[in-house]
Amino acid sequence: xxxxxxxxxxxxxxxxxxxxxxxxxxxxxxxxxxxxxxxxxxxxxxxxxxxxxxxxxxxxxxxxxxxxxxxxxxxxxxxxxxxxxxxxxxxxxxxxxxxxxxxxxxxxxxxxxxxxxxxxxxxxxxxxxxxxxxxxxxxxxxxxxxxxxxxxxxxxxxxxxxxxxxxxxxxxxxxxxxxx
Numbered sequence: 580x581x582x583x584x585x586x587x588x589x590x591x592x593x594x595x596x597x598x599x600x601x602x603x604x605x606x607x608x609x610x611x612x613x614x615x616x617x618x619x620x621x622x623x624x625x626x627x628x629x630x631x632x633x634x635x636x637x638x639x640x641x642x643x644x645x646x647x648x649x650x651x652x653x654x655x656x657x658x659x660x661x662x663x664x665x666x667x668x669x670x671x672x673x674x675x676x677x678x679x680x681x682x683x684x685x686x687x688x689x690x691x692x693x694x695x696x697x698x699x700x701x702x703x704x705x706x707x708x709x710x711x712x713x714x715x716x717x718x719x720x721x722x723x724x725x726x727x728x729x730x731x732x733x734x735x736x737x738x739x740x741x742x743x744x745x746x747x748x749x750x751x752x753x754x755x756x757x758x759x
Contacts, residue, residue, distance in 0.1 A: 585680035589701035590727040592620040597644045598724045624686035635691035661699040665692045
């Protein structure tokens, strides 16, 4: 395991959140989309389920997307800003079947604030481990999704198996056509 389980989950949720805004279709078009995202990634704590909450998460998504393009110093500035604005106070907690892990906001904090702090806390581990190069964009020619390479040998190139299969099939067909 490269990072603690909660860090890996936060990094994966972070990439999934950023990807909701990278496709041709808005992935957080409605409150139902936000509810589905929050449920999939098991966000706990209070929710107001209104348009302001949805707008705040979308605005956060744009800031978090910068993590894939900033250098180390820029990433540190963004992470520190996210933690500072939320008045983050890290604490160990245990809930919902999870063993002890870090929270740095109260369960009553706004959803976007909790998301920002979870992303920032995960990025603290990435920065301190000198692993920023694990934040990547999918290698498929027709995909712009971001991903976090959590493989031990740093070999992950695609955001999911669909992109990997599509790329590999295309390369196979190109090789085969070249022989004919």
